[in-house]
Amino acid sequence: MSEKVSSRKQQVRAEDVARHAGVSRVSVSRTFTPGASVSDATRAKVLKSAEILGYRVNRLASSLNRSESGIVALVAAEIDTPHRAAMIAELSERLQAAGKVTMLINTSGYEERVKDALLQAISFRTEAAIILSGAPDPSLADTCFSNGMKLVLINREEDFPGSLQIGPDNRAAGKTALKALLRAGCKRIALANSANATWSIVERQKGFLAAAEEAGVDVLCEVDGFTSYQAGLELGTALLDREDRPDGIFCTTDLIACGVIDAARQRFGLRTPDDLSVIGFDNIQQAEWEGYDLTTFAQPTDQIIDKCLEWCTTEQPSSETVKLPAKFVWRNSVQKARVPMK
Amino acid sequence: MSEKVSSRKQQVRAEDVARHAGVSRVSVSRTFTPGASVSDATRAKVLKSAEILGYRVNRLASSLNRSESGIVALVAAEIDTPHRAAMIAELSERLQAAGKVTMLINTSGYEERVKDALLQAISFRTEAAIILSGAPDPSLADTCFSNGMKLVLINREEDFPGSLQIGPDNRAAGKTALKALLRAGCKRIALANSANATWSIVERQKGFLAAAEEAGVDVLCEVDGFTSYQAGLELGTALLDREDRPDGIFCTTDLIACGVIDAARQRFGLRTPDDLSVIGFDNIQQAEWEGYDLTTFAQPTDQIIDKCLEWCTTEQPSSETVKLPAKFVWRNSVQKARVPMK
DNA sequence: TATGCAGATGCAAACGTGTACAATAATCAG
DNA sequence: CTGATTATTGTACACGTTTGCATCTGCATA
Numbered sequence: 121m122s123e124k125v126s127s128r129k130q131q132v133r134a135e136d137v138a139r140h141a142g143v144s145r146v147s148v149s150r151t152f153t154p155g156a157s158v159s160d161a162t163r164a165k166v167l168k169s170a171e172i173l174g175y176r177v178n179r180l181a182s183s184l185n186r187s188e189s190g191i192v193a194l195v196a197a198e199i200d201t202p203h204r205a206a207m208i209a210e211l212s213e214r215l216q217a218a219g220k221v222t223m224l225i226n227t228s229g230y231e232e233r234v235k236d237a238l239l240q241a242i243s244f245r246t247e248a249a250i251i252l253s254g255a256p257d258p259s260l261a262d263t264c265f266s267n268g269m270k271l272v273l274i275n276r277e278e279d280f281p282g283s284l285q286i287g288p289d290n291r292a293a294g295k296t297a298l299k300a301l302l303r304a305g306c307k308r309i310a311l312a313n314s315a316n317a318t319w320s321i322v323e324r325q326k327g328f329l330a331a332a333e334e335a336g337v338d339v340l341c342e343v344d345g346f347t348s349y350q351a352g353l354e355l356g357t358a359l360l361d362r363e364d365r366p367d368g369i370f371c372t373t374d375l376i377a378c379g380v381i382d383a384a385r386q387r388f389g390l391r392t393p394d395d396l397s398v399i400g401f402d403n404i405q406q407a408e409w410e411g412y413d414l415t416t417f418a419q420p421t422d423q424i425i426d427k428c429l430e431w432c433t434t435e436q437p438s439s440e441t442v443k444l445p446a447k448f449v450w451r452n453s454v455q456k457a458r459v460p461m462k
Numbered sequence: 463m464s465e466k467v468s469s470r471k472q473q474v475r476a477e478d479v480a481r482h483a484g485v486s487r488v489s490v491s492r493t494f495t496p497g498a499s500v501s502d503a504t505r506a507k508v509l510k511s512a513e514i515l516g517y518r519v520n521r522l523a524s525s526l527n528r529s530e531s532g533i534v535a536l537v538a539a540e541i542d543t544p545h546r547a548a549m550i551a552e553l554s555e556r557l558q559a560a561g562k563v564t565m566l567i568n569t570s571g572y573e574e575r576v577k578d579a580l581l582q583a584i585s586f587r588t589e590a591a592i593i594l595s596g597a598p599d600p601s602l603a604d605t606c607f608s609n610g611m612k613l614v615l616i617n618r619e620e621d622f623p624g625s626l627q628i629g630p631d632n633r634a635a636g637k638t639a640l641k642a643l644l645r646a647g648c649k650r651i652a653l654a655n656s657a658n659a660t661w662s663i664v665e666r667q668k669g670f671l672a673a674a675e676e677a678g679v680d681v682l683c684e685v686d687g688f689t690s691y692q693a694g695l696e697l698g699t700a701l702l703d704r705e706d707r708p709d710g711i712f713c714t715t716d717l718i719a720c721g722v723i724d725a726a727r728q729r730f731g732l733r734t735p736d737d738l739s740v741i742g743f744d745n746i747q748q749a750e751w752e753g754y755d756l757t758t759f760a761q762p763t764d765q766i767i768d769k770c771l772e773w774c775t776t777e778q779p780s781s782e783t784v785k786l787p788a789k790f791v792w793r794n795s796v797q798k799a800r801v802p803m804k
Numbered sequence: 805t806a807t808g809c810a811g812a813t814g815c816a817a818a819c820g821t822g823t824a825c826a827a828t829a830a831t832c833a834g
Numbered sequence: 835c836t837g838a839t840t841a842t843t844g845t846a847c848a849c850g851t852t853t854g855c856a857t858c859t860g861c862a863t864a
Binding site for chain 1: 544567
């Protein structure tokens with residue numbers, strides 16, 4: 121039937137344009153290839169015919185004999201989380217500006233899905249895969265490399281040869297958080313973290329606890345639930361319900377911090393910063409909201425992305441681990457300093 | 463130099479696998495093509511060799527002579543906005559489950575970028591483009607169709623032949639919002655909306671105002687800023703600062719509603735629902751947070767996506783406009799009914 | 805006029821895969 | 835054992851590009 125033919129032939133090819141413009145097929149290709157040699161007259165004819173016929177270069181086909189596909193894979197879980205969403209928004213924006221195309225691969229759920237994601241990326245001959253959550257099997261990474269793909273791990277610092285590992289200096293931030301709480305005069309200091317936390321989130325906890333040990337102060341640790349607002353509510357409730365109620369809490373995530381603040385306000389009638397000092401991490405949009413006004417750490421998103429793009433566009437990039445300082449953002453969820461700096 | 467060769471030849475091809483397994487190249491192709499005829503012995507050999515060599519079918523190449531690329535474009539602006547992010551998370555998840563691959567195109571900024579986005583989608587022979595914000599030029603849409611691409615417009619109901627237009631029934635929701643405020647006994651009713659609102663958001667406003675006129679009540683209209691929390695803060699401040707301070711506000715967006723509630727609480731010491739009733743729209747995650755506990759409308763996300771996928775996988779789908787009811791979500795930002803239902 | 809040169813164009817061969825068709829091997833009924 | 839049927843494999847071409855090489859044109863230089 122004719123339907124079969126139409127569903128087969130419906131694409132406009134370079135040859136159609138060539139025939140319409142009365143030039144050879146290669147001239148069409150050259151017209152759309154920057155730096156190729158075509159006369160102005162030919163180019164004009166081609167462009168006009170292409171416009172009329174609605175022709176667009178088939179990048180699937182052109183990727184075949186060019187070495188670059190122009191596609192970059194973004195692998196991430198829980199992409200509706202504020203910080204993750206902001207990261208993806210920025211990354212896709214910048215990739216686009218750099219002439220790349222982003223393929224989004226959602227890996228929420230099983231950890232196994234990172235593997236499937238990378239296999240998919242390989243299938244589409246992605247130039248690079250930027251992994252925002254989780255980490256691949258080393259052998260799988262090798263398969264990526266052997267197919268000419270670059271690998272970026274954000275927020276992972278494990279030893280992973282051949283890739284770029286980049287993220288904030290989580291330990292240093294944890295340390296800074298403790299100092300800030302001490303300087304605010306907090307006497308009973310606590311930490312609220314999720315039991316299902318990412319590697320990088322656990323690093324923040326470690327940095328915080330290490331600094332506490334160094335300073336010789338006890339820290340009340342409450343670890344439970346997921347990295348979510350709801351977990352924050354519960355963690356906050358558990359902490360504030362104690363007899364030795366803490367007066368300073370470091371939350372490993374802004375979402376948790378928001379939950380803790382709401383628990384304090386709605387369930388205990390406590391206010392930040394007067395009754396309770398709270399510090400978060402990520403600087404999500406809600407941290408700026410008037411109801412929270414959260415003192416927190418801003419992820420060095422811009423610098424991370426800068427480095428990402430630069431590394432990915434390098435010809436033969438070498439393995440690299442980059443730790444960038446997270447900027448401490450002073451707002452109003454922590455008591456003004458009572459203890460003077462020495 | 464050898465580097466040039468390696469950067470050229472580094473991809474593992476079906477032919478390499480064939481040679482390694484001692485079979486013909488087509489047998490490799492058939493092994494990875496569901497339903498093709500290969501003997502178990504051959505398939506086993508091929509799979510083993512493929513595993514060893516790290517071979518993956520090049521989908522760019524296979525898309526050339528199959529008619530389907532498996533790629534679906536997601537076109538959206540401001541993808542770090544809570545509702546948008548949730549939508550993208552769900553969509554990418556479901557597309558993946560349906561065996562599709564999602565290409566994310568960020569169109570924040572100029573309206574013109576929707577055009578570039580679609581041109582890019584055509585270049586990659588995307589099977590469909592799902593547009594979450596903005597609308598394309600009709601002539602451009604035709605180019606899409608002539609290249610065999612399907613078009614879905616979410617949250618647009620303009621007449622757009624050849625595409626699926628789907629979204630919540632915004633007018634009906636506006637109407638429901640007004641009734642709810644009246645039933646709560648509100649005397650001075652207001653509407654808070656952004657001056658840069660989307661088409662669908664304006665529909666909510668129209669529905670609300672139409673219902674008000676029908677009921678013979680005056681509505682205080684405050685329209686300014688962007689569709690953001692900050693705009694909500696300012697709109698709320700402006701409204702609550704008036705002599706005839708409103709006691710019921712419909713916000714066309716949850717983000718605006720959160721801003722209004724915070725303005726009430728932080729700047730005027732007013733609480734919902736006692737001093738003020740507030741209704742939002744979108745049912746973003748923050749609406750559920752204890753500090754807001756916002757009564758709002760849930761977008762029929764699941765049904766929208768169901769319909770999307772079904773329509774996109776239909777062979778020759780016909781133009782269709784679908785309006786789905788938005789579910790009213792009762793929480794605690796609106797006074798309990800003082801006026802009995804009649 | 806002959807020589808060289810640069811720009812424009814065409815031919816043919818890739819890129820890596822899927823599939824119609826023909827050819828071969830295996831199976832089975834008689 | 836023969837012919838018919840089926841399962842498997844191989845050959846050749848198609849998909850829509852880009853690109854190396856060769857050709858051709860026009861033009862300035864010696």
